[in-house]
Amino acid sequence: MPPPLSARVELNADRPTLLLNDEPVAPLIYALSDCPGARWTWEEVPARNIAEFGRHGTRLFQADVWFEQMLTTDGSLDVTLARRQIAGVTDVVPGAAVMLRVHVNAPPAWCAAHPQECVGYADTEPHDPPRHGLVRPLADDALRPTRASFYSTAWQEWAHDRLREFCALLSASPEGNALFSIQIANGVYGEWHQFGFLHHDPDTGPAATAAFRHWLTTHYADDAALAKAWSHSGLTFATASVPNSPSREMATVGILRDPQTQRPVIDYFTFQHTALTEVVLALAATVKKSWPRPIVTAAFFGYFYSIFGRQAAGAQLAVRQALQSPHLDCFCSPQSYEPAAKGFGGTGNARGLIGVVRRAGKLWLDEMDTPTSQVGCPWEKDFTSTPADDIAIHRRNVLQPVTRGGGQWWYDFGPIGRTPNFSRGGNVGWWDTPELLAEVEAIQTIAAARHELPFLRPADVLLVHDPMSFCHTVSQRHPSAEFGKLPTTTSDPVTPLLVDDLLHGLYQSGLAFDEALLEELAELDLSPYKLILFATTPVITPAQREVIETRVATAGRHVALLGFAGWSDGDHAGPEVAQALSGVATVLHRPTVPQHNFNLDGVNSSLRLKNTIDLPAYAATPAQIMGTWSDGRPSVVRRDADNATWWNFALPPVAPVALHALGTLAGCHIVNAPGDCTLIGDGLLVVHTVDGGKRRLQFPRGPVIETEIPARSTTVFDGLTGARLLG
Incomplete structure (x- = not known):
């Protein structure tokens, strides 16, 4: 029997490295879904797919277990199910290492016995459809279910007790020797989203209200200070309440909440996110303390992109x-569900700020759940693909996190899709074809060959975000929709441009970029960057403004303030606050037609919003007008200062050609012409293209590659040698 696994994540040469018994392993994982018929490792179809991935070079595997599935009648845990999940893998792939996704949700009986500890909704009452047959415990998470509140101390104590019991029992079993990671799961689909958050406003229940009131006592000196901040005479800690839906859905300064009049909502969301992080980190710490050997902890966490404005x-x-904590090793998310990301020619990007995670020494793991033509998609009846397109999208999706210094798992819904050839066989996995399994092996080989080398992503464009700024921007609930139909309405038309559209444009611009948190700028080495884009950064504190003036706007760098960047300092919001940062007179303006047109280095571009709201506009002096609203008011200006060039964009330049032109003006390195999705990192240069044709490619400091690329393909090059590795 192999020795017990010791697992950890360690930062080596800028690469977060997964080490199993001190040996580096490429973090590429095959995973079963949680669905009946496809969730148990020892059953015929899952076992076949596990074995096939193992035969093609995969060593790491993942499966789900729920406390609810392991509880005995006396409330203790029987870990037989977890042991069987691990044994089902190691029986067909000897030497395999297993990650268990452990769902720490309280079962329905617990919630029924503790109604005061459950989630409350500001706009509705909980409702639970009846259970019947083989169910997915998470099936109704996105509706308005009865679930234990994240902020319930009673649930937290229950979850920690169960985790300690689980770790003690499983680690003492032979199967526990093959466990390398526990992924702690709860929330919508296990992803630590607030229950029902797309269509409703959680959490207003008694447990969350009590926790919020306690949080307020740690942030305000006394009742009087709270009453003043909230502009509510006579308010006390004991009477403060969670904001209702109308107050959450109102903005008074463009897309921003006014800190002087809307502090309760800002405070509540600040509490919600900081307290949630504390809960997840505490559970991860319990795993670390309770497992007798070093173990890797993971959680769905750090979502930023593709959250549909919520x-x-x-x-x-x-x-x-969370990044500063020693307790959580891996941050995870499914890849973006935006059409511009998932579709052919799209970006396949993650939903987190992967560059930020990598620099912190944490391992990012994508969940890659894109269907193939082999089976189709269970929730998308009109899904179509071809075997050739399957290969191109598979390369793009799997190499996306690899080029960012992370890894991923293949999340296989194939066995519940449909029977592709009933007369010859039954259900199969999404990737169970000779061609796709060969791709699995080829990518494993590429990743393993590079894994002990220094990680290389020489970017000269920096994209700056502040996730907590969403506490200050407006958002409305989405109407209920059929599962699989993504919400598209938004009360804030600017933020989607700054988040998803801007990222898609950068991946297709031919520029090499990385991300940073606003808070990092005081310590980050900025010398590689020639263009810095301030995107979702509406709140910039006085200390951060000084950092921008002294560290960012120097060395001839181009600095672009996009949308409402810098419109608040945390205490006040408005155009005068923005003007103090940019040096350009700024106003709120409602154009009759919300379209602006601009020209960058001879490249014309335009952008139009679906609805009219108050938006930034600028004075011409001392800036140069580069774009205007439809009524002639300046919407893009450039100001040349002594040490930097400043740009103000009322709406961000999201078109790949516009970003390419801006990067060219800033003197950035050009890797590829705009249009293709170009992935750059780990020394790899990956081109995902619709049209194909002749290309001139150059990884920074690598050779020029003059080549021709097929249409509808993904081609992989070694950027440092120019060698074609795949395609």
């Missing part, structure tokens, strides 16, 4: 707090 309501925004 970041404050349901993401995990206090990411800086």
Whole structure:
């Protein structure tokens, strides 16, 4: 029997490295879904897919278990199910290492016995459809379910007790020797989203209210200070309440909440995210303390992109707090569900700020759950693909996190899709074809060959975000929709441009970029960057403004303030606050037609919003007008200062050609012409293209690659040698 696994994540040469018994392992994982018929490792179809991935070079595997599934009648845990999940893997792939996704939700009986400890909704009452047959415990998470509140101390104590019991029992078993990681799961689909957050406003229950009131006592000196901050005479800690839906859905300064009049909502969301992070980190610490050997802890955490405008309501925004903790090793998310990311020619990007995670020494893991033509998609009846497109998208998706210094798992919903050839066989996995399994092996080989080398992503464009700023921006609930139909309405049309559209444009611009948190700028080495984009940074404190003036706007760098960047200092919000940062007179302006047109280095671009709101506009002096609203008011200006060039964009330049032009003006390195999705990192240069054709490519400090690329393909090059590795 192999020795017990000791697992850890260690930062080596700028690469967060997964070490199993001190040996580096490429973090590429095959995972079963939680669905009946496809969730137990020892059953025929899952076992076949596990074995096939093992035969093609995969050593790491993942499966789900729920406390609810392991509880005995007396409330203790029987870990037989967890042992069987691990044994089902090691029986067909000897030497495999297993990650268990452990769902720490309280079971329905616990919630029924503790109604005061459950989630409350500001706009509705909980409702639970009847259970029947083989169920997915998470099936109704996104509706308005009865669930234990994250902020319930009673649930937290229950979850910690169960985790300690689970670790003690499983680590003492032979199967426990093969466990390398526990992924702690709860919230919508296990992803630490607030329950029902897309369509409702959680959490207003008694447990969350009590926790919020306690949080207020740690942030205000006394009742009088709270009453003054909230502009509510006579308010006390004991009478403060969680904001209702109308107050959450109102902005008074463009897309921003006014800190002088809307402090209760800002405070509540600040509490929600900081307290959630504390809960997740505490559970991770319990795993670390309770497992007798070093073990890797993981959680779905740090979501930023593709949250459908509901970041404050349901993401995990206090990411800086989590990155500084020694207790959580891996941050995870599914890849973006935005059409511009998932579709052919799209970006396949993660939903977190991966560059930030990598620099902190944490391992980012994508959940790659894109269907293939082999089976189709259980929740998307009109999904179509071809075997050739499957390969191109598979390369793009798997190499996306690899080029960012992370890893991923193949999350296989294939066995519940449909029977592709009923007359010859039954259900199969999404990637169970000779061609796709060959791709699995080829990518494993590429990743393993590079894994002990220094990580290289020489970017000269820096994209700056502040996740906690979503506490200050407006968001409305989405109407209920059929599962799989993504919400598209938004009360804030600017933020989606600054978040998802800007990222997609950068991946297709031919520029090499990385991300940073606003808080990092005081300590980050900025010397590589020629262009710095301030995107979702509406709140910039006085101390951060000084950092921008003394560290960022220097060395001839180009600095672009996008949208409402710098419109608040945390205490006040408005155009005068923005003007104090940019040096350009700024106003709120409502154009009759919300379209602006601009020209960068001879490249014309335009952008139009679906609805009219108050938006930034600028004075011409002392700046140069580069773009205007439809009524002639300046919407893009450039100001040349002694040590830097400042740009103000009322709406961000999201078109790849516009970003390419801006990067060219800033003197950035050009890796590829705009249009293709170009992935740059780990010494790799990956081109995902619709049209194909002749290309001139150059990894920074690498050779020029003059080549021709097929249409509808993904081609992989070694950027430092120019060698074609795949395609």
